[in-house]
Amino acid sequence: MVEQVPLNHALIITTLMFFIGVYGFLTRKNLITMLISVEIMLNAVNLNFVFFDNYLFPGKLEGHFFSIFIIAIAAAEAAVAIAIFISLYRNIRSIDVEEANTMKH
Amino acid sequence: MGYQYTIWIVILPFLAFVINGLGSEKLPTKISGWIATLAIGISTFLSYETAFQYFTSPSGEKIIAFKTIWLRFNDTLHIDIGILLDPISVMMLVVITTVSLMVFIYSQGYMKNEGGYDRYFSFLSLFSFSMLGLVVATNLFQMYMFWELVGISSYLLIGFYYDKPSVVAASKKAFIVTRFADMGFLIGILMISYSTGTFDFEILTKPEGLSFSTTSTFLGFSTITWALLLVFMGGAGKSAMFPLHIWLPDAMEGPTPVSALIHAATMVVAGVFLIARLFPLYSAFAPHALGVVAFIGAFTTLFAAVIACTQFDIKRILAFSTISQIGYMVLALGVSGYGGEAALGYTASLFHLFTHAFFKALLFLGAGAIIHAVHTNDIREMGGLSKHQPFTHILFLIACLTIAGIPPFAGFFSKDEILAAVLTTHPIYFGIAVLVAGLTAFYMFRLYFIVFWGKARNYDHSPHEVPAIMLIPMILLALGSMFTGFIPFGQFISSDGQPLVGHINWPVAISSVVFALSGIGVAWKFYMKESSASDNMAKAFGSMYTSATKKFYIDEIYILVTKGVIFQMISKPLAWFDRNVIDAFMNLLATKTNWTSMQIKEFQSGQLQKYAFIFISGVLIIVLSFIYATR
Amino acid sequence: MSLQQLLLMRHEWILIASVLILLGFELNFSEEKKSNSIVVAAILFAIVTLVGFLPAATGSIFGGMYITDPLRILMKNILNLGVLIVFLQSGSWLRTKINYNRVTEFYLLILTSVIGLNFMISSGHFLMFYLGLELLTIPIAAAASYDQFKSKSAEAGIKLILSAAFSSAILLFGLSILYGASGSMYFQEVKFSVDLLQVLGFVFFFSGIAFKISIVPFHLWTADVYEGSPTNVTSYLSVVSKGAAIFVLILLLVTLFEPLRQVWQQVIYGTAIFTMTIGNLFAIRQQNLKRFLAFSSIAQAGFILLGVIGGSALGMASVIYFVLVYVFSNLAAFGVVIAIEENAGKVNMDDYNGLYKTNPRLSLVMMLALFSLAGIPPLAGFFGKFFLFTAAAEGGYYVLLFIAVMNTIISLYYYLLVVKAMFINKNDLPVGYFQSDYFTRVALSACVVGILVVGFYSPVFEYIQKLCFNYFNL
């Protein structure tokens, strides 16, 4: 717990960060930058867990562990995602999300 | 002593119908005719037996000879099939079987060279069966059933030469017009039965036991009045009363013996029979309805007589004369009272029905003999036939005299009674009736003079007398026409079952005979020799004459209503409406669904980010709605 | 912790064992014999499925992180059946030259995914749930891009993994808020109540599961991914993965989120209408059969929500039963699509024209499958759908029910389009006659038997119904 910083402030920060990630995910054209945005979102969630854990339920550490696992999964997800990016890049020589739209309607 | 055997009167023709109908391809043609004739012959014999037995027994009561439930509607209403014997039904049995038998025999000669001989006799038997069933009906509904059967057999017989388009049209018209009238009949039956809880004549003809509300329900008439008017509508349809008469002249497209049987002697008087059957109801509860009946009768008799004067088709003249004569009968019924002297009209009407059957059948059979000889219906192409067909000539003359009401032929007696009955109640109608008597004599003798005297035409092959098998029935009918007038009819048939002593009303008789004779005289003057008098006369009447030859354009009005209004203005738009509005609406649902599907396809844009955008927007909208809901 | 307790995780253990055995085989097969693992995998999974049906003890271990009860076992078994059929149907595709050295990997990916869904269903803790969800998704994303030389496959993989990551991030955000509101992640400890914060958390969380089930508006990835992925993966996604998500949804809703009943009923009410309608509207004009089945499966998800919304034992039973039916029906349809695709390389509806002339049996199977999906008696789908409707009516949702039945008409329309193509349309060059391989035939026969028998054999439903009532009365 950080003294003198109210929980609400902490939550404002994480929420902001989360929606910055959302914003990035919705606007970035490059797939990799989209992945970056997802990481930012996950990071915000991690912080959220930690803050709740730390402010409200000190000593239970559930949020703490949750964050650890989220990080691990994020890593795995990123690995697979990047592998697929590369596969796509091999096929269409681009990793622009707007060009990955051959299937629609 | 029982009357159980009467059931065979009805069943035998039916058997003949079935045998001829099913075996049509296997039976030798000759046989089928004889089977039918034999069947009707036995029926005739049995009818006479019944009549003898019935009228010689002291009671004039109604006798139920046979009765079985045929269909049950509810606890009270059920259709029975049975045989009811009372004076009028027995009288009708005699008339029908007699005329039928004559026509059957006559047809053996007349139809000899036509195809479909077996079909003809099968339909003819069906008709006799239906007609017999009709007159012996024990209840209204049985009557309605046979009524319909009569209609269909008439349809089939008119349409006998079905490969001629005019025949097809005529048969169709006959059926549809009568069907339309029958609708009224049916509704009338339903209304009566709803009020009384029965169809049974035994109850309906004893009005003492019934009670009807006489408060007016609709347009100032009480329910029962309406019901009886509707029933009369049915009768008017079958009996070709104005304005439902239009089918009868066209029905002459059928074989001539058929016209003799159906459209002169039997079926067309079914309407008269119907009113007579329900007469106690009419006179007890619906005097207004009787008034309408009388009016329609009077109007029709004059109307048809006028048209008959202007026609040239021999059978059409006879047809209009039939209409006119039936108008007489209806008029007589309409002016009649119930019981005692007041009921003279009732007796007179049925008496005329009886005599009319003989002489009108004779007229038609005679016409058939003429047509058989000259192969045309148009009297302008005939003339001088008295030389070629002496027997036919004599017989036809007898018939003409009878219909004209010249004593001592039967027509004189019956017509006299009618005129007497009308005179006592409605002087105006009497005037019309007497006038019509003169007109009748005129147009009949117009026909007679043109055909048998006049200038001899050049025939393709010389007309010759018809064979004996056709002459014999005509002779028998002529005998009937000559002598039936002497039957003391009122002794047997009256509205309340009490004997009614008929006597000749001399002033009436003399006036009618005078009118008749003057009619004959005019006809002799105009048509005995070639003369322009008739043309001048026609010119004098001008448009009146033209419209009379055109049958007062009633047919055209009908065509306008049916073809123009119903077909073009209702059915066609309806069919269009069905396809293009209702069905199109259903299709529209489908196409709109498809259209919507096309419109929203951009949501599935293939753009991952748009998907995510919709995703997060969806989440936020749901949240927002909950925030909104809790505020 | 005793061995007995560990044996509660029977389903997972035997799956992990299968993974290891398969890995062992993979290492020992020579290059040319790789395709043998098709047989091995099929046999292994058949064993897995069979073992799943053996009677088992129930309880919870790992401090409540792992729960097993008869209902969950049933759910796993149903999905196992689906996976088994997917395995059987995959053989022909994996034998193609392009996959000559990547056979085992495919099975490994699917197997790990199945492990994930088993853990997800058995989860007693949000972390386990989340892990299961990710384990269910990530290998499948890889499998979706299995066709290396098809850009569509890669595109499908991308769309799947990125949307999955996005949605799980949103789910996690909701989860974190729920955590903040309730203070625990153990199912048996959390106590929710209706306040706005928890509603917010729930909606975010729900959208994550809804994404898996393809509920509108979280469904948009579905069609593209279904179209691009190898068809076997598509069938796995549409049946197994979706079924697992549905199962876990009903499990969570009626226990964990019971206090929020009002909230989720409203959410589901709205989304159900949209899901049925949009799914149907899109399905109407699809030409590609895989896309077509994708939208049809979205619509089916909408119908499933009818059973969910009541939140009753009957609703739960009807949902589970419907998924069972859906497994057979949808996999039969996909089985035919796969067979045609492998033998003729065609997936468009036009290519199916006149199929009945050349391949009557396949056409009949397809017809049965589609009719079952459409809910035509006496096929199992009819019963499934009727019970769903019954559940909705039980809750008094007559308006929703009305919308649903109207939607069944639209759905019938497009199912009939395919039937029409196969049976009625003329075609000069129909797909030629061919004989499917043994596994496919077994799989299709199993599906057909399922479609025909499940409805008539009422003990199936009665059993599910009993389990659900027990679950509710716990």
Added chain:
Amino acid sequence: MGASAIIFYTFAAIMIVFSFLAVTSQKILRAAVYLLFALGGTAGIYFMVNYFFLAAVQLTVYAGGIVVLIIFSILLTSHIEEKMQKADAWKIILTAIVGLGGVVLSLFVITNHVFIPQANTGVEANMTTIGEKLLGYGAGGYVLPFEVISVLLLAAMIGAIVVAKRNKPEGNG
């Protein structure tokens, strides 16, 4: 405002600013580096709340692992100097509206909620506790997820290899 608060807000500012830069930067490699800073800021906050292990994981796995992975992939697929195309204006506007809406909605709900802290159980997030918890199988133990995630990592590995490893297009017969 105490020192720790100032440090906290500084880290927060770093996180927010670099996150924002990471999602808006025109140069892709820079975006990755900004992400690194943002993640680093997060790690700083973890340090502040005494979650050292978590901070370490954050730095090694996230910053060390993922970012490196991302940078590699960037190098494989993009030209570093190349400026990325900007998204369409309407897209940015719409997204900004939705993003802001999301922030407003969430914060409206979150800040209106009264959080009630529980009493401290006194458990420190030191290595012993973490180790025990991570391998514990009772209530509060995390050995099962720990195992599951190993399966997940195995799957991810297989998946990544299968997808990324390229067969020869012509196959081998």
Added chain:
Amino acid sequence: MNILIAHIILPALTTLAIMFARTQKQVRAIASGGMSIQLILSFVLLYFFLQERANGNDAVVLFAQSYSWYPSLGISFDIGVDGIAVAMILLTSIVIFTGIFASWEVDKLYKEFFISLIVLATGVYGFFISLDLFILFLFFELAVIPMYLLIGIWGSGAKEYAAMKLTLMLMGGSALLVVGILGVYFTSDVEGARTFNILVLGQHHIPIEMQRIFFPMLFIGFGVIGALFPFHTWSPDGHSSAPTAVSMLHAGVLMKLGGYGCLKVAIFLLPEAANEMAWIFIILTSISVIYGALATVVQTDLKYINAYSSVSHCGLVLFAILMLNKTASTGAVLQMISHGLMTALFFALIGMLYSRTKTRIITEMGGLMKVLPFLSVCYVIAGLTSLGLPGLSGFVAEMTIFVGAFEHNDIFHRVVTIIAISSIVVTAVYILRVIGILLMGPVRNEAYHDFPKARWFEKIATTSLVVSILIIGLMPLLLSDIIRDSMGMIVDKLVLK
């Protein structure tokens, strides 16, 4: 074995046997044999039924059997027949029997054709014997779906469109039924476990406000298949595209499911709402009656003529049912049977004529009476039945309906009844029009003289229908009484205002 179950087992066995048949001959033999046995079975059923009744068994339904199926939901395979059902089963047997002969010459995918046809018939049988709403609904849909294939594959003209439209509209109706059935199921105040059993539900009460919701659903749901205006438009297209036997079965039997369902489900289970809302549907049905008849007048395609006239006649069925009394409802059932036989005969004949002339437009034909006397006479008989000639079945039915309708003496009922009665005139118009153009008149084309005369299977088909029509028309009492006796259960619940 229960004779009712035999009614659905036998068709199932027949389809199985057809599956294993090889040649067209075998298929025909199996189909005709199976359906002949079925016909005999139905007469046996009638015989047993009468005997039971004569022995004083006055249970509501006879031969009742109940096999629990889904006990937790209260679904059980409850079967049993009352007089109405027996009559309808007889009708079905006759029509399917003749239908087999009418489609004797189907040579494209004949196996599949007969299988679909018999599956359809199975559905119909099942519908009539079931006493459980769920089963009833199941069989209802089972009967509808084969129509799609039958029309789509073996039809003619715009068959795909017609098949789709028909299927979707009918299934639309059945979709409404689902809601209605479930509504009844859940709102009925049955104590204890819920049930779908019609008889049990019939003894319990449903709140009136719920009845008001579900009655229209059930009535329209069944009404769609009974060609209720304005949901009848599937009928002209469907019939015109369907192959002969399918039109026969569909118009002859399938459309009757509507009337039967309205009577036995909608009105029986929701009597109060029926009382209250009948007037709305009376208006619709009386429109149906007269509108269908008038629209028929200008049609030129034989099948359209028949389809529209079916709208009119089936409208009369629903009209009669809505009169909510014993007489009219009896008439409704009679009308269903009569119309079933008659329209089957019509369609059979149209098919036979079409196979010779290759057209169904009446104005392109003429004078067929000369060249095809047997078929023409049959056609005339069918026509006369249609216009309600005494001695044929149509008369019996229509008169019963009209008498029943006249039991109401308020002005509204009188007016609609008279409108309905006026349809008999219009019927006469269009029937005679067709007969006049089609059969009478000069032979239109010399080639007509080469037409083959009626063949034996055609004769079997038409003769059996004609004989049935005649039997009912001449001796209606037996049938009418059987139906009337069973009507009490339904109608006694109606509290007439």
